[in-house]
Structure formats: structure tokens, C-alpha cells
Amino acid sequence: MEKLNNPSEFNLIFKYALKDLSRNYQKISSIIVTLFISLFILSAIFTIEDSLKKELNDNAKVLLGGDLEIDYNRNQGNLDLVNKVKEFATISQMIEFSTMLSTTGRTKNKSLFTRIKTVDEKYPLYGEIIYEPEGAYERIQKEPNTILINESLSKTLNIKINEKVKVQDQNFTVIGFIKSVPDVSGFVAFGDWALAGKQTLEILKLNGIGSFLNYEYKVKFNSNDDPEKIEKRIQNIFKDDQKVKLRYPKNSASGLKRIINNFSQFLSLVSISAMLIAGIGIANTLLSFINQNNMSIAVRKAIGFYSGNIKTLYYLQLLILLFIITVISYGSSFLIVPVADKYLSDGLGLNVYPAFSFINFIKIFLVGLLVLIIFSIPTISSIDQVKASNLFRNVFQNLQFYYSKRSIALSFILLSILVLLFTIGSEKPSYSLGYFGAFFICLIVFFLLSKLIIFFLKKFKSSSNISLKVSIKNITQTKSITPITIMSLGLGVTLLLTLAMVGTNFQREIAKSIPDIAPDYFFVGIQKGEREKFEQGVLDMDPKANIEIVPMVSSGIVKINGVNPNTYIKPDNDSYWVIGSERRSSWVENVPEDNPILKGEWWDLSNPNQLQISLDAKVAKDFNIELGDIFTLNIYGREIDGKIVNFREVDYRDLSINFAMLFNPQFAKNIPHEYLATAKFNNTDQFDETQMLEILPSLSMIKISDYLNKVTAVLNKVFIAVTLISAVTIVIGLIVISSAIMVQGKVKEYQNLVFKILGFSKKEIIFSSIIEFLLIFFSVILIAIFFAVIGSKFIMENIFELVWKFDLKVLFNLGLSIGIVTLILIMLTNLKYLNPKVYPLIRNQ
Template structure:
């Protein structure tokens, strides 16, 4: 209850007038500056800046893709067919839309004329209309005829520097592609529509359509992508583009072409940017929530320093609500400073990222201010401040003036009034709700919110457990250790704040480090050991037997596996258009684009039937398909359901006869869909083969690759180790970006840690002075404080290892379906980091405390 006041005491006005008076008092008190609130401001600014900046950069890239959609796509509309060219009716339809540019792409082997070396390339053949938009840039700049024309039996081509380096070539040198000699006449410096073709593992080799046809690589069943790009006359709106797409699908329902417009020029890039920005936003929100702990610490410390002022307010008749209003206004005004700083960082980040991302993403980010991204960050900043400031302010409201005059601070037990608890919980619930609503992947956002709440509650419990253990610890003879244990569980101890602030950041770091370490271990270790040495693609049916004999002769200890292969696209599930079926993101890839498919009379060697039965030998009934069990579950398919795929311009519907467990991490021959042989009777196709030879030396692999390329120039040979090196490099770049993002949360943890230690300095001054008066030496006190910080840091690190280990195991084992192991080096690094941070920051503040003179402090006791 408030202190009793006389009837003649000053009574503050009510309503708007009371708010105005509270505002005046709040502003007057803030004239003293932001002393004690620098960490508060830094925490808010860091979290708000991270959220605003990440979303602004994502918006800038998205705008860059949207504004340059024609150039990135190289057309207004793009039609893609796999393993076949457009027929006469389809070609007439495309020609009727506007100006048409035709290209074809496939992987193949480029080899030196003397056969001494070779390299995998992404061959892209274009016609004279290319490019419809943008500019093809080469060095030196050549006319189309000079660049691609036939001279002395050789067609011309352009390639990026990496291909010249890989084969030790220079401009003007020649290579062999299939049965055709190709002269590299220029360095390819800008391919305007490269991003629309997606990510490639090999360097580009740009040539004419005539050159690719002359190479002999295009055979029935070859894995060739035929692309038809259209420039519509006079431009067109999004509605008109959609109308053209609908008309194409209606007039040619079995064409099986993939259609994109300039509004969706690079769907894979856009999706990846959206997912990564969501991840970074959640990391930024983590930093903001961690900073919320710093807000609570700063508010408690500030109110403790103002206890005399608050007591005076109450003695003069001010209500608890008036006191609450005064200091809530101050806290929100100070938070607005941090939010403003964060917004400045968010506005500047797209400009800074534009140059940094130029070499990584071939899309220029649009520099500008994005109010939507900034507004989201402001809302998050305000809600976090409110959620963490209301409870300490509510406690201050109900402390009587007499208690404030005689006590050191606000150490009351229990919760404040229900209205303040409800306000804090409401702000937290609204924060979590908005985090989910603003996320593209609601499931991931819900998991994140649940994990954050659980971590928060568990860390509070861990802090309480550490204090309980310290309280029940047996008496020890060492004076410093006895003091340290007492400090851990005494009223107003730093333990809960330190464990909570440092625990969240360390747990995130441990989780990401273990995920990154397990991925690297799988790619460079387990997967590399289990994967085949080579994939051989586009082996023609007429030469498959000779090819297998040749490879067996060259590698007698190797194991060869071969399967027929086609490309198909899922167009319907149970008769429903696949584009309208809503599936979770982890299974959406099956329905996006073309998939490799095969047929088999017997169960594949690496398959395990989990449900249903395989079809009998010489089966001749309705088409059947064996579906990957995990992907079927994600999509929502079951035994007896039907899947319609478009293959070579025909829609084929098959019933799911069984489910298979697929080990994708083996990198062996695996398919989502394996059909009964009668499904594709008579359809042209090529063969896919793998060679696995354990302990094969690099020299032996190089010799085999050279021999296969010479003997079968149309066969594409992919050395798995080279592909894994590319993947490992990408994982490394992604890991660096993720660790950098996690560092934001860790920096917030460090800020909160230093703030918590600073907030406890006043109590430490009294402790140190009293102990020194009683005869304790500075050495004893330093040892006691060091042991206290050491024990708290060790407890926090142990929790971070357990919680981070469980989280990483779930992601790796359950989400990624990969073996997960605990990495000891991560444990050691986490423990060292926790101890360095807690002991280091603790001793920095303690050293200044121990230098305080006793007399001024004793006079205040």
C-alpha cells in the first residue's frame, strides 16, 4: 500500500492532465542524461537494426529482381521443355505471341584436342535472336558472326575465366565438344539471363544452336532443356501475362512445359532470399529478446537509483499509478532513442549491402528506404521494451515510501499486480504472433517462438537451480569459495540475469556450430566415403552395354550400377492440378520443376520397401509407381493414390503401389519415383550409370575420366568429388553467413551480461566495503568474485551444450535426415567462451568496485 498522507497533501490531477504532469516530470528527470541506459539503448538498437536491416536488404533484392525481371529472364515469358523440342502446333503458338528466341542447354564434357584433359561444362546454345533483353558482353567484344560463326571447321564460343583456368587455355584456343571442334573466341563477362537458368555446378560454354547440333550430343532421350523465350509486343500487364500462361496450358494441356514470366524471373533465388531473410529476422528477434533481459536489468537498476525520488513522490501524495506513468514514459522515450538508432542502421544497410552482395548475387539490390521493413522493426522494439519493462515498473509502483527510505532497493518477492503481469504477457504474446504472421514459413516461425519461450523458461529454471544448489552446498573451508557460493544465492544475486542473458546467445551459437560441423563432416567424410566416384549421364541405349564393358575393363575393381533415366514433371496428384496443391516447404521441391525418373522390373538394390508390395515380373497392368516414403508423407500421399507426370509431352497417370525408404545422403542412384516398366514402353530415354571404387587414387580417377571422354565423347562424366567440393564451398559460405548472424545474438548477450554486472555493482560496493572493514583483503575479494563468475559461467555453458546439442540433433537427424554426432571441439570452445565472457566482464567491473573508499559508503548504511 502507499504511505498514508494528510487530506491537505497535494493530489495530482487525473486523466489527460495526469499524463501531462507525468510527462513533465519524466522529461525533467531525463535532463541528467542517459547514465545507466547506454547498454539498454545498445540492446534495442542492435535488435531493431538487425531486423530492419535484414528485411530492407531482402526487400531491396526482391525489388531488384522485380524491376529487372525482363533482363533476368531474358524475355517477357519463358517456356521450357525437357528432352524434346516444341512440335509444329506449339511452335506456331509461341511464334504468334511475339518475338521468339530459342536456346538449348545441357551438361557435357569439353576436352582438349590432344585428349590430355577435360572438364564438365554447362553448354548453352542460342539462336540469332538472343538476347531479347539485356546485353551479352564478351572480352573482346565481337559481332555475333565473329563470336559464334563457323571458321576453318570450328564453331566459335565464349566461356568464363574459370573454364580457361581449369583447362589452362587462352582466347583463341580450341576444345572438343562431342564430335565438334569449338574455338574459344572470347571471355564471357556478362550473360544477362544466367540467373533464370538456375545454379550450375560447371562453367558456362555459350555457343550457337548450329554448333550444338553439329556436336552430335543431342540424341533421342538426351537430357536437354529446350527454352523458348518470348518478347511480347508493346509490353503487357501481370494480368495479360497470366492470361497467356492460362491460354498455353488450356490449348496444350499435355505439353508439360514449365512457364515463367518476368514477374517470377528467378523463383529459386527469390525463395532462397526469402527463407534466408526469415532466418536472419528470427536471429535478429532473438537478439532483441535477449536485449529485453538487458532492458529489465537496466530498469531495475535505474529504479533502484531513484528510490529516494520515488519515496518523495509517494510521501507527497502521488499515487502508484502516477509513479508508474512517470517512469514508463522515461523508459519508452529512452527506448525510442535505441529504436531510432536501429532504424538508421536499417536504412543504411541496403546501401552498404549493395556493393558487398554484387560479387555474390548477380542481382543489383535497389537502394532505398523501405517503410514496411522499418515499421516491423519498430513494432518489435516497442513490444520487447514493454514486455520486459512493465514487471519491474509494476513492482516499484507498490513498494511503500517507508520501505524505500530504509531499504537499499526493490527486492520484493513475488509478482506485481495482475494488470502488469497481464500487460507483460500480452506484449509477449503479441510479439510472438507478429513474428509468426510476418514469416513466410509459419511452421518454422512457430517452432522458433516455441523454442524461444521454452529456452527462456528453462533458463530461468536453470538460474534457480544453480541458486538452489549453491544454497544447499556443504560448508567449505576456503573463504573465497564460501563467499562465491554465498553470492550466487543471496537476495538480488546476478545469477538469474547472467544465466538468462548468456545462455540464450551461447545456445544459439552451439546449435549453429554443431549443425555446420555435422554438415561439413557428412559432405567431406561420410557422404564422400559412401558416394560413388563417378556419375555417367546421357549414355545412349545402343551403347550402354559397350560402355559398361569399357568401364569394367578400365576399372576392374569398381562396381557399376546402371538405370534408364527420363525427365518428368508432376502435373497432378489424385487428379488435382499439382500447382494448386498446398504442401509444406520440405516437400514442395518434388512438385517444383522436372524430376529424374526411372523404371525397374525388380526392386532397386539400394531400396527398402516400407509399405506395399513391388509389382511382379513381366507386369503388364495399369501403370504403377513406387514413391519415396518421406516425400510421400510430406506431400500427403498414400498407397492407392495416383500421380500424373508429364514425360516427353504426354501425361501419364500411375497408381502408388508401394513406398521406399531412400537414403539420399548416399549420393547413389536414387529417385523419388520408380515406375513399372510398362509405363514407358517405347519411350526414348538415356541411361544413367555410376562407378564406385573404394580407395581409388586421384590419378586413377583422372585416367578413367580421360579414357571415358575419349571413347564416349557424348557421355557426360561427373566426378562426385568435384561436385562435393562445390557443395562444401557453398556450405562454408552459408556457414560463415549464419555464424555472423548468430554473432549478433551473442553480442546482445554480451551487452546484457555487462549490463547485469553493472546493475549489481551498487550491491557489490556495499559487500566489498563491509568485507574490507571486517578484514578481507583485495586478493580475497578478487578470488571470491572470480570463483562466483566462474561457477555461473560454467553452469551456463553446460546448459548451452545440452540445449544446443538437442536442438542441433533435431535439425540434423529429424529435418535433414542425416547422422548427427556431438563434436567435442564445440563443447570446449563453448565452455571457454562462456568463462572468458563471464569472468572477464565480471572482473572488469569488480576491479573498479574494490577501489571504492569505505567512508562514503559506510555513511549511507
């Protein structure tokens, strides 16, 4: 017989790894299932996020509506400068504004606050408008007083084609419906809106701030021109114009991108938690599998396999398995994209398509690999404990997790890489880091809890109940699985309760009625001379209506302490909107009831000629503003310095009148202004919007319940995502718990056999299992509730910026349900160990 001279040992191990895997995959089915579920969720999140970003990036010009956007906000802007650009590029002008749109000729006409976009013949410069019927879009340019409305508006007001609608004092004919427009980045993506020809603006009386006017010029470069050079040329033209904002495709849909990043960060973190919990399950199942193969490992050692080779054999099996599962789960994640596309096209007007990303695939594989290795190190290291000499003794050696200093250090390094992988590049790295920190604190607390339970139960010896004695012995025995059960159960239950509480809070937010403090209506566009007319009009319809009316002025922050405000904040900050465009501000004599002062003093009456500013405390914090800092504001073209004198707590969620900046009335009362009003009616039915529009045709009314319905629609979609991921965590958690029981399967079988021989009844064995579970579960659930309360409160208030409320009933019901389901699962898993066959066990078969 000839021996091979240089055969690779690796090839041999690889061959046997494949062989073993092909024959043992059923025994490790729970590893396959948990790994698939967790990797599939991760893949789905990555794929959808990537597809969305790709869609946004690929269509950046379409979303922006041009190669560049010249935004003059509510002014027409400097047309001389715009005309200079026209000399070398194509320009499409568009004006957006908000006003009331009402039905006509019905017994009871309805009105709706609508965003109208007026466009010229060149619109759109990129992309296409989808509308019906054919030719309708062309008609709005040629025929005055024609309009196209979106599907939401047509449904809400039940408007048919050729029906007349009223906008201010003008009648328009609805000549078609729009399904989508390409440039959604700066336009309302959902809600009620309409498209009209450029002449519309001349027909209507549109006033300043109340109409939320916005002038934009979309620019398309000639195809032969170098885009960079043209951009620079345009920047040069507008370099001295402080009112203009130039936008580029790379900045298009930045708000949308931020929302996507925030939401995908949340989902990614939940999915990695699910993966880490799955990791515990994988470790358990693997240990159980290695215990089942204990004899094969001993035989391999007896015939000359090195321990290292055998370990490599198992690692290779895991690696092969991981690769196959990653391919399948990543591939399957593409099936989710059409579902996401349905939601996104309905909600945001965006279409997403499956996009393969090699980097994402590698990232998912790497995450799976790290989790798999971290959790299999102590399991596979237990192979070192297998002794070939056991084969002579007919002894069953129940293996336990094995930790050496080296393996602990390696696990720590791999874990750090995993944490960094999810932290670096995330929208809010500090949140990710905090999340992982909280996860590992939970892990440590549950480990310590297990030690505490074992310590106290060891002291408890005075029971005469045999089932209780057995269950305490099971929990406290040397090398018991109590710590691993408590850690996996604890983490699973914590994550479940946290997500469930986030879900129920979401549900409550969706279902809850309008906040008590919130008015029924917001009114904008009340001119200075119309105040009395407005108040009288409202009171005529409902004499008991509670009206709040405040002055309103539009201003832009030009400088902070003499420098560009952009140096104070990054565009991705939550408070960037304050300088993003002109803001509405107001002035009041006294501190608003729902806006308490957190720092500083109210107006300094001794200094009426100085503009004093009361600032939203969160904005102040995000901008790092101190009391006494100076804001230079542009108010009607005039630059005025204002001193920050106090910070207020502003909660925009109460839906009452709230402003980021309030001015001292002694200074501001002479500034030209209009009014913003709210009204809370004794009976909302008494208020007739159409009648009000007859009194003040340019008035805009926003019904809070309509607004909330739109928010509810968005929240419902978020709730579906949270519920889905909770369901996945439930499945993973249950697999983990059952895997923890499987770890001690053989021992349990032996134990039950001995009990059987000794004369224990099945009832007593089952009863001891129940007691064992209850002792562990009650300790776990209390800690889990504590962590879940903190976690869900943080997620609701900081990530989703919604109200969190403690709900004992929900917690009790959830805790009880989890307990019952877990107990049933434990009993089912234990069932197969209840009737051990005596002969094979005694004969070590």
C-alpha cells in the same frame, strides 16, 4: 505569479524525459549498445531480404527473360502453336543443354561438365549481357563454331581467348568471356556455363535425357498491347497442349525466393532470440539505473510527482532512445547492402541496392518497442516500490522486479503480438512458432533450475569455508539475482552453443571428404547401344573400377488419382520439384541397399503387365500419397497408369544413384531408355576424361569432387552469416551477464564494505565470487548443452538439410571458453565493487 491554466502535463514529462536522457545516456550505455546491436542485425536481415526481393520483383521480366515463357522442357514443342504467338508478339528461342567441354592441343587436356545456352539474335528480350571483348556476342551468331564461356569455366580450365575447345566431336573457338546474363531465373546461376549461337544445336548430336535438354521460347509483348489480354490469348493457344508450361514474371526465380525466405527466416529467428536475450540485459541495466536514481525518484515523489508520471518519464526516455537507435541501426544496415551485393553478384548474378522501406522501419521499431516494453514493465513497475519516506530515514532501498497480475497479462499479450509478428508471413510459420515455443521452454526450465539450486543450497549448511558460506548466502538470499542470472546466462549460453554447433557442423560439412558411398564420377548420356563400349572404356583405364549402371527414362506426372497433380501440393513445398518438370526414373530388380523400404511391398511379380511405382517416402508424405494411389505418367507421349506399391527412404546426400520413382523392371524393361552410370575408381588419376570422350563423344561426366567444391563455396557463404550472427550473440550475451551483476552493484558495494570492516581479505571476497559463479555455471552449462544439441540437430537436419554430428570435443572447448570469458567478465565487473570507499557509503552520499 501566474499559473498556466491548460498546460499539457505530457509536455512537461516529455521535456524532463529529454533532459534526463541527455544527461544519463552514459549510465545506460549498455542498453544503447545491446539495443543497437540487436536492432542493427534485425535491420540488416530485413534490408537485405527486402532489397533482394525488390531486385527480384523489379526485374521479374529480366530474370524470366520475357513477359512470358513457353517451356517445352526437353522437346522442341509444337512449333505451329509457337508460330501463332509470333503473329502478335516477339519470340526468342533458346535451348539449354549439358555436355562436356574439353581443352585441346595441350599435353594434358581437361574436360568439364558444362551447361551451354544457345540463343538467337533476339536474345535478350529484356536486360543486357555483360561480356568482353566488344563485339564477341554478335560474332557467335554470325560465325559458326564460336562460343563465349563464363569466368568460372575460363578459370577452371585456364582457357584464353581464341583458344580452341572441344564439345563432343566439334571444335569451337572461345571468342570472349561472359560476366553475366540477365535471365538467371531458369538458368544455372553459378558453376560452369557457356553461350553459343542457335546454329550450335544443329552441329552437335544431342540426345534426350542425358543432355538435360531444355527448349524455351521467351515472349515479349508489343508495348501497346494489354499484357493481361495477351497472356489470356497465349493461354488459349496452348490450352490443349499438355506438354507445355507457361511461366510468368511473377513466378520467376521462385526457387531463389524460397531460398531467400528460408534463410532470412532462420536469421530473423536467431536475431529475435538475440533481441529477447538483450531484453533481459535491458531489464537488468534499467533496474540498476532505477536503483541508482532511487533517491531522485523519492525526491520527485516527495515534491508531488505521481508514481504514474515518473513511470511515464522512464517509458518516454526509452521510447525516445528506441526511436533514435532504430533510425541509426536501420540507416546503418544500408552499409551492409554493398557487402551482400558483392556476394550475391558473384554467386547469383544478382545486384542488390539499398531500398528504404517504411514498413520495414515500422516493423523494426515495433519489434524493438515490444521487446523494450515487455522487459521494462517489471523494472519500471518497481518505481511503485520507491517510498518518499525513505528520504527521512536515510535507508537505501534496493528495488526488485515487480510483477502484478496486470503487468503479467500485459507482458503476455505483447509477447504474443511479437511472436505473431515473426510467425505470420514467415516462410514456415510452424518452424517460427516451434522456435518461440522452444525459446520459452528454455526460459522456464532455467527459471526452475534457479529455484532448484536455491532450494538445494539452502539445505547445504555444513561448510566451514567462509567463502563458500558467503557465496551460498549470496545465491540463496531473499531477492537474490540468481534466477535472472541463470535465465540470462542459460539462454545466452544455449543460443551460443546452438549456433556454435551449427557453425562447426557447417565447417565439418564444408571440410568433409566425399561420402564413403559416393562414386567418383556420374556419367549421363549413355545410349542403349553404347553400354558395353562405356563399360569397356572405363575398365580399360582402371580394371578395378566399380561401375554401377542403371537404365533411365524421362517421365512427367500428368495426374494423381485422375486429377491434376497441382491439387496435391503447393508450389512452395520442398517436394514440388517432382511435378515441376519431367523427372528421370529407373527400374531395378531388387531393393537398393541404401534405399530401405519403409512401407509396402517390393514388386508384385504376379502382375508384370501393371506399372508399379516405388516412391520416395518424403515425397509421398508431402503429396499425401497412400499405397495403392495411381500416378498417370507421360512416357514418350504415352500416358501410362502406375500404382504406388511401396515407399522408400531416399537420402540424396549420399551422392549415389537415387531416384524419386523406381519402376518394376518386368513392366519397364521394354520402355525406350538410356543409361545412367557411376564409377568408383581404385585410383582416380587412372581415369582420363578426354580419352573417354574420344570413345563416347556425347558422354557427359560429372566429377563429384568438382560438384562438392561448388557446394562448399555456397556453404562457406552461409557459414560466414552464421558465424557473424553468433559473434553478435556472444557480445549481447556478455553484456547481459555484466548487466545482471550491475543490478546488484550497490548491494554488492555495501556488502563488500561490511566485509572490509569485518576484516575479510580481498582474496576471500574474490574467491566467494568465483565459487558463486561456478555453482551457477556448472548447472547452467549442462542444461544448455542439452538444449543446444537438440536445437542444432533440428536446424542442421530440417532447415539446412545437412548432416548433424555430435562433437564432444567441440562442446567441451566451447563450454570451457564461454566459462572462462564469462568468469573474467564477472570478475572485471565486480572489480569496481571490491574497493568501496567507506565514507560516502556510510554517509549515504
